[in-house]
Amino acid sequence: MYLFCSLWEFHSSFHCLPSWRVDKKDLWPVNMYPPKFIAVHSYIVYTFISSKITLQYSPKQDVKLILVFDRYPYEVIEEIADFITKGSGMRPKIGIICGSGLGSLADMIQDPKIFEYEKIPNFPVSTVEGHAGRLVVGTLEGATVMAMQGRFHFYEGYPLAKCSMPVRVMKLCGVEYLFATNAAGGINPRFAVGDIMLMHDHVNMLGFAGNSPLQGPNDPRFGPRFPALVNSYNKDLINKAIEIAKAMGIESNIHVGVYSCLGGPNYETIAELKALRMMGVDAVGMSTVHEVITARHCDMKVFAFSLITNKCATEYSDKKDDEANHDEVMAVAKNRQKACCELVSRLIREIHLASA
Ligand SMILES: O=P(O)(O)O[C@H]1O[C@H](CO)[C@@H](O)[C@H]1O
Ligand code: HPA
Numbered sequence: 001m002y003l004f005c006s007l008w009e010f011h012s013s014f015h016c017l018p019s020w021r022v023d024k025k026d027l028w029p030v031n032m033y034p035p036k037f038i039a040v041h042s043y044i045v046y047t048f049i050s051s052k053i054t055l056q057y058s059p060k061q062d063v064k065l066i067l068v069f070d071r072y073p074y075e076v077i078e079e080i081a082d083f084i085t086k087g088s089g090m091r092p093k094i095g096i097i098c099g100s101g102l103g104s105l106a107d108m109i110q111d112p113k114i115f116e117y118e119k120i121p122n123f124p125v126s127t128v129e130g131h132a133g134r135l136v137v138g139t140l141e142g143a144t145v146m147a148m149q150g151r152f153h154f155y156e157g158y159p160l161a162k163c164s165m166p167v168r169v170m171k172l173c174g175v176e177y178l179f180a181t182n183a184a185g186g187i188n189p190r191f192a193v194g195d196i197m198l199m200h201d202h203v204n205m206l207g208f209a210g211n212s213p214l215q216g217p218n219d220p221r222f223g224p225r226f227p228a229l230v231n232s233y234n235k236d237l238i239n240k241a242i243e244i245a246k247a248m249g250i251e252s253n254i255h256v257g258v259y260s261c262l263g264g265p266n267y268e269t270i271a272e273l274k275a276l277r278m279m280g281v282d283a284v285g286m287s288t289v290h291e292v293i294t295a296r297h298c299d300m301k302v303f304a305f306s307l308i309t310n311k312c313a314t315e316y317s318d319k320k321d322d323e324a325n326h327d328e329v330m331a332v333a334k335n336r337q338k339a340c341c342e343l344v345s346r347l348i349r350e351i352h353l354a355s356a
Contacts, residue, residue: 101333126150257282
């Protein structure tokens with residue numbers, strides 16, 4: 001078992017190194033660690049002062065340190081991007097994030113070069129069922145793409161900046177378009193299970209609570225300190241997707257609406273769902289919003305959709321079997337993966353043809 005010791009949030013006062021001091025109580029349980037460990041640790045603190053760092057220490061092995069960044073400096077993201085572009089020999093143009101149970105979006109990729117998250121330096125690992133934990137790079141409908149088969153969620157214990165760090169990796173790999181997909185509960189009473197909601201806006205509940213993937217020092221190489229989020233969801237891509245849905249004969253299952261992300265992992269209470277509905281939210285989940293914010297910050301074009309995997313109970317009189325559960329979410333995603341794959345691949349084809 002690993003002992004996790006998340007040591008401390010760095011305050012601006014730490015920037016006046018080398019005259020920094022650490023209170024002994026803050027070091028618990030480090031004070032029981034060997035001096036060699038503490039020396040190495042201090043060095044790391046000094047070196048990566050602009051990041052918050054979590055150390056994993058294995059007492060079974062002598063001094064085993066795994067650095068896990070909570071905020072990723074530009075250079076570390078650049079290193080990860082180099083690893084992927086050199087390892088795949090490609091600079092992908094379109095990035096795809098597969099939602100729960102929608103990993104098959106990445107299975108469409110031709111001549112795939114697969115990177116297990118565990119083998120990518122400084123990359124987090126997926127811990128949620130239905131998120132395989134691999135990055136797949138290759139071609140789809142003639143376009144170069146990279147797909148995350150497995151995303152990172154706040155409820156897994158990852159800070160938002162870490163959840164959406166792969167979007168910045170995509171950017172430095174050359175990605176211009178982000179396709180973000182998710183499984184979500186339908187709040188809008190017009191939505192049926194299996195419908196697809198094209199996202200045209202979001203309500204960032206985690207943002208209301210003072211949490212943002214862009215918190216902390218801003219690196220202008222990614223984007224501005226205060227990015228605007230009006231028109232985050234590309235209208236042309238939404239319109240093209242509607243046309244494609246018509247051509248596929250599924251227009252009655254397609255909606256355009258507002259998604260909201262809550263922290264999870266619990267599903268929402270009826271009172272929360274009522275409140276979301278009053279705010280104009282159509283579908284609710286636990287992802288995507290921070291990825292979109294990160295993508296817009298670095299000026300990527302965004303297309304996102306929710307697969308409605310369950311109808312949310314918004315009245316106390318609603319049936320008990322309206323309670324959400326992850327098995328149902330996965331089962332519906334599996335049933336609808338064909339339509340989702342076709343929508344995504346046709347849209348990518350349009351983007352590719354338009355830029356050829
Ligand atoms: O948003 P994705 O990753 O598709 O997954 C959704 O499904 C899970 C809950 O069933 C949550 O993780 C929620 O966010
Ligand atoms: O009802 C839901 N709520 C939150 N997240 C979800 N992901 C799938 N369904 C849901």
